[in-house]
Amino acid sequence: MKKLSNFIVVCTCGLTLFMVLLIYLIVSVGYENVVGQRAEKHAKNISDMTFNSLYQIMRKGWSQKDVAEFLDGNRKLFSGTNVNIVIFQSESLAARYGRAYDVSPDQHVKDVFKNGITASIRTGPVIRHIYPLVATSECLGCHANSRSGEVLGVIDSRINIAEELKETRSKIIMFLALIALIPLSAAFFLARRFSNRMSSSLADLHGRIEGVNKVSDLKSLEIQDLELGFSEFTSMFDEMKKVIGKLRDVAIDKDVLEFEVKLLERFIITSEIVRDWKAHVCHILIEINSIIETYFFFSLFMVDEESYDLEVFWRNTPSDQTKAFFETVIREKLSQSPRFGHVANVNIIHNVALPLATLPPLNVADIELQTKSLFLEAPRIGGIVGIGVISELGQHSARALVIESILATLLNVVGSVKAIYRYTKELEFYSTRDPLTNLCNQRVMWEMLNVEIERAARHDYCFALLHLDVDNFKIINDSYGHVFGDKILQGVSEIVKSALRRGDIPARYGGDEFSVILPETDGQQAYLVAQRIVDDLKEISFTPLDGGALKVSVSIGVSQFPTHARTSKELFMMADNMRQKAKYAGKNQVAIPSDDDLAEVYRMIGEKNIMIMKAIEEKVIEPYFQPIVNVATGLVDAHEVLMRINLPDGKVMCAEEFVDIAESMGVISKMDYILMEKAFRKASASAYRGLLFINISPKALILSEFIPTVRRLTREYGINPSNIVFEITERETVKNMALLERFVLDLKLENYKFAIDDFGAGFSSYQYLKRFPVDFLKVEGDFVRGMTNVGGVDMAIVKSIATLAHGLGIQTVGEYVENQDILKAVGEVGLTYAQGYHVGLPSAELIIDELPDGSGSGVKKV
Known part of the structure; x- marks a missing residue:
């Protein structure tokens, strides 16, 4: 996190540096332009002076020696300065008299020779003034081969201002550095003073805020104002005080919040409810007591329009008097309610979570004053219509509000616990039973068949398996409808059960097929049982909706352990094959395997292996x-x-x-x-x-x-x-x-x-x-x-x-x-x-839709 004092110093340093650089740039560029212009004038003056001196020598009639002395003097004059003069001759003069300087003309000099126009050129720190020597009529006396207006030579005056600029820039930098120390020192001093003042004020404010742990502590922040040193911060603190005042009005005490959270954490539904919902509710009561002392809570469930069950869950074993007081209070409370006043039958069921301990005695006043309850107009999940809790709250009015606020949650939890328990028990029952006939279903049949094989092998006895189906059931179902078909299946199941002993295990295998496990039964006895089922069915008839009487028959196959097979799969396969044999033989009969049948079945099994x-x-x-x-x-x-x-x-x-x-x-x-x-x-x-x-x-x-x-x-x-x-x-x-x-x-x-x-x-x-x-x-x-x-x-x-x-x-x-x-x-x-087949049949290919971009989505609407 940035500190304001550091921020001020850094910003001041940055701004000062920026201003120094900007001033340096402006002064440097301006000075360079001034020096350049001055150098240009100086170079022009030197060129003019050189020309005038050279012209005077030429007018009086010069010799080669005079020119050499002039040039040598000119060199000595500017030796050790930043000025350099070079005189170039035209090609004709150079050929006639030789070159005065051993320097080749550059392009700028050549251009002046060509056009005869004076040129001022700046190349970096070098200022040049190139002056043409143009022949006049007076010059033609000596230069007979020249013509008027011809450029006979060029004076190139050069001034290098690099050293002057370097020296000047150094002085500017030193001056600006001294100037920059003033704002930097001021910024550091102000930041230090500001930081000290803010630190002392904020330390005071921090100490007061640290003392705030609950709503009542917020008042300490209003005892006196804080002097923060700046009107802006003082205004900010004033706004903070307003916020604190509003927080005091709407906030909930931290302890109460923790109390509510701890209570709600106990309302967790676990897989244990599958075993016993009442035990789970007792566990919730024990968990609540780890937070607040709670004597009991009750839940009211609707059984039917005129009957209700009231389940009371006591923490410890109550006295008979306490039970009587509670029943008196709750019945009076229900009678006063417009929703339950007409109810004549309320069955009160008492449950104890920790029966080894005794509950403190409670009188009617205790129960009335300390009980918080909630009743609904219509039953919720699990049939629950009301709930109540009695706990020792003392003077904790806020906690009493919490108890009231969580009653709806507790009601839903208890209702859900009972509903899940009831649904699970129903599912467990129907997971083992065929819902139409109430016989064991196929899965249980296989489990019981495996158990019977293990038991028979251990105790060395035989048992039999019957497998049967209703003859022509599909025709009957299609002709008279599924309702009548279900009635036939129910009737056949009753005939099967009536033909069996106690301990025999009938099961609906699926569709119109039934299986029966006959413990400690040999093949001949099993055949007699199967024949009894066939004969009993001949004695009854079924009445369709359009009247008349319909006779139904079954075909039954018999197999015996261990004579015919030693595994459940093989035993069932044998009985099923015999069922089919009975059908092929004319239906309405029983088939038990012969030696040839056994050989054929085992041959098929071997081929499949x-x-x-x-x-x-x-x-x-x-x-x-x-x-x-x-x-x-x-x-x-x-x-x-x-x-x-x-x-x-x-x-x-x-x-x-x-x-x-x-x-x-x-x-x-x-x-x-x-x-x-x-x-x-x-x-x-x-x-x-x-x-x-x-x-x-x-x-x-x-x-x-x-x-x-x-x-x-x-x-x-x-x-x-x-x-x-x-x-x-x-x-x-x-x-x-x-x-x-x-x-x-x-x-x-x-x-x-x-x-x-x-x-x-x-x-x-x-x-x-x-x-x-x-x-x-x-x-x-x-x-x-x-x-x-x-x-x-x-x-x-x-x-x-x-x-x-x-x-x-x-x-x-x-x-x-x-x-x-x-x-x-x-x-x-x-x-x-x-x-299922209505959705789609199994196929060797996947169903894949194509998106606009050509990529497979993996889904297709059907």
Whole structure:
């Protein structure tokens, strides 16, 4: 920061130097012109004197000796001076008498010989006067060969004024230097005096300002005026006093501000609310008590129009009398409110944060006087309609205002905590259940199947798996509509459940397919259960909207562990093949594998094993790109990279036909690397700048070579890591979640993004959401596809997921968007992106729009 005294000295020095230079320049140039003009006159006079002397010698009749003596005398006369005279002869005289000076004429002399005109020339410090000797009639007596008016010679008088100018300039500089000392000395003296005066005044002002730490201290600045020494600064200080007066009127005490900040810092919503919202609210109460002693706070929730829940959170265990006093006060307060006066049923629930300690006794007066409350006309998020806090504020009126001001914030926090907890619990339920039939969903079926295989192998017993579907369901659905189709699925699920024992596990696999796990059941017993389902369905009929009765049948396949298969994938494949066999045999029946069936299935598995290894060796794995559209803009901002295998006959095999086998072989990671390399190569070649979603098994993420391979591929093809989104799938179970978390965080630090695939369909989804820095949630497609169904369960689930994601700042993708109605519903619930056959089919090429400048934007409106 500059000092004013230094600034004055520097400015004065600069101005003085500038003036000295300016004066020196003016005086020097002026003097040089005067000396030059004087030298010109002197040179002319010398030329005239030389000519007159020479002319007199010529008139009396001169000889060569006379001329030589004259010239020699002329040299001696100006020897040691700054004057030099040279007499040049014409060519004719020089040839006749010889040259008087051994000097060749320059161009100026030649010009005077030629035109006979006197010339005055200045070349630097040298002043020249060139005088022509013109022949007259009198001269022709001696110079018979000349003619009148001819230039017989030239007198070149030269005066060098360099020494004179140098001496004069030195004197001027010395004089100006002495003159400059006067303003510089004055500036230094004034700056010193000004600095001392300002320093003492500002030190006094600084001391007073340092004493101001809260609003009341501002008064000390008004005790007396400060003498700053200058009217301008005094006026400035007067204005400062006015500002201080205004600050005193509007400022908030620093302690109160810190108090409010500390309170608000405690209102942080964490992932712990997923476990127990009440425990989280108790934690908030404990945190508030670290700032100010707070006995309890309560929150009022609307259950329905005539019923409310009032949750009371006590810091410590209250006495029964204190509870009774509180209930009396709160019921009276509610009865006096026009909003709650008609409410007959208020269920008061008491919760204690620290039950081992006892709360000090409170009477009715304490509760009435120290309670700050806020009630709303309409319920907010979580159904909350009111909140109240009782704390020991004493005489702190400002803090009481703070408590009142944060009630709205506390109300929103508590309401949000309960809402998130409720939404999460609903999501957890529906993540394991099919919303239409309330059976386990496909993801849970696979988890339970793996668990049952481990248990059966450990305890050495067999169990069976049934897989069935409704015969001709597509025709029924198309003929009678989705509502009637849903009714059939619900009816079939009830028949299936009624045929099972306690402990059997029925599940809706998807569409019209169902699976049933029968623990400790052999093949023959499983066949009987399946036949019972077939027979029970024959006994009932379904009534469409147009009347009549419709019979429904199912085809069921049976497989047994460990007789038919030893892995979950193979066991399911066997049951599914038997289901298809039952269909081909005429439907409405049960099929259990024979020895020939087992041989055929294992032959197919072996052929696929060979095909997969050959595909890896020949690198015929190809990426297909399915567009993902931004619901708000209609632009394709992203693509999901899907794996395909090019077969020798020109056909393309989809991933679902070989992924399970590739995973069981342990080669899926190699296929992923080939897929990524080809996808990145295409993206680079087409200058694609959108997002690429890539399905990765969690087990692939924790391989030591995964991160180096991804780094190498992105660098090699110039792909921005922030454009790569790894979809974490649940194809395989990862036991070491901490290791997976470390690998995910390492990739996240390099700007790669992550998405949870099929969110809402399994337990692991929530573990991933809690532990990993997720950027996208891809909502389970069955929920999205069912959003337009009657009943609204799927719609409620997707809304809950959208609300949860929005609260966590995560973008969402709705899968299985198969028509315009679903796309519209996706936009209405607030999902960010949509993906499905209605948006676009998988293609071997990326969708890239062209900008006017010809560069690929990476997006296209669809």
